[in-house]
Amino acid sequence: MTSESQTASAALFLGDHGALDFLNTVAQENGQPRDYWQSDDDVLAWLRHTGLMTDADATRAAPGELLNEARQLREIIRALVAQKKAGQPVDAEKLNCFLASAVSYPQLLRDEGGKLHVTRIFASPAPTRLLAPVAELAASLLAQEDFALVRKCEHPECTLWFYDRTKSHRRRWCSMALCGNRAKVARFRQQQK
Ligand SMILES: [Zn+2]
Numbered sequence: 001m002t003s004e005s006q007t008a009s010a011a012l013f014l015g016d017h018g019a020l021d022f023l024n025t026v027a028q029e030n031g032q033p034r035d036y037w038q039s040d041d042d043v044l045a046w047l048r049h050t051g052l053m054t055d056a057d058a059t060r061a062a063p064g065e066l067l068n069e070a071r072q073l074r075e076i077i078r079a080l081v082a083q084k085k086a087g088q089p090v091d092a093e094k095l096n097c098f099l100a101s102a103v104s105y106p107q108l109l110r111d112e113g114g115k116l117h118v119t120r121i122f123a124s125p126a127p128t129r130l131l132a133p134v135a136e137l138a139a140s141l142l143a144q145e146d147f148a149l150v151r152k153c154e155h156p157e158c159t160l161w162f163y164d165r166t167k168s169h170r171r172r173w174c175s176m177a178l179c180g181n182r183a184k185v186a187r188f189r190q191q192q193k
Pocket residue numbers: 153154155158159160173174175178179
């Protein structure tokens with residue numbers, strides 16, 4: 001793995017909350033937004049890494065459909081997080097639409113050997129069902145978590161979100177190695193002048 005891709009994959013999972021990591025799959029790089037998702041496989045890899053994937057051998061939808069739906073859901077969640085953080089009323093309609101389309105129910109099944117297991121049956125097509133756990137996670141973040149601890153990185157050019165799980169609750173940066181260090185260098189340069 002190159003150092004560039006190591007930085008990239010590290011940046012993707014520093015939010016300390018799955019729904020915020022979902023947003024952080026777009027990051028600013030040299031002043032430009034960089035989308036770490038360029039294909040269905042990128043989204044699948046992300047879902048697998050987070051453990052949010054409900055079934056390993058998910059049936060495939062039309063090419064590009066998962067990518068498209070994931071990007072749409074990402075912007076729906078981003079808007080809601082920003083609204084809640086700004087103390088504005090949260091417009092849940094689009095997220096609720098997504099959740100309503102992701103209906104599922106458990107079924108008790110018996111395999112050939114007679115062993116019982118529970119499988120979740122989704123009434124909806126593949127992209128929606130794959131993304132449903134993320135949508136649920138976002139809903140619980142918005143309804144149940146302490147938003148004083150949900151913060152955007154303080155670096156003015158950084159758009160990454162995180163959930164501050166530090167003991168002191170004084171986390172300021174997406175990561176010390178990325179933005180914390182940039183701020184330290186800027187401060188040092190300022191002092192030298
Ligand atoms: Zn940052």
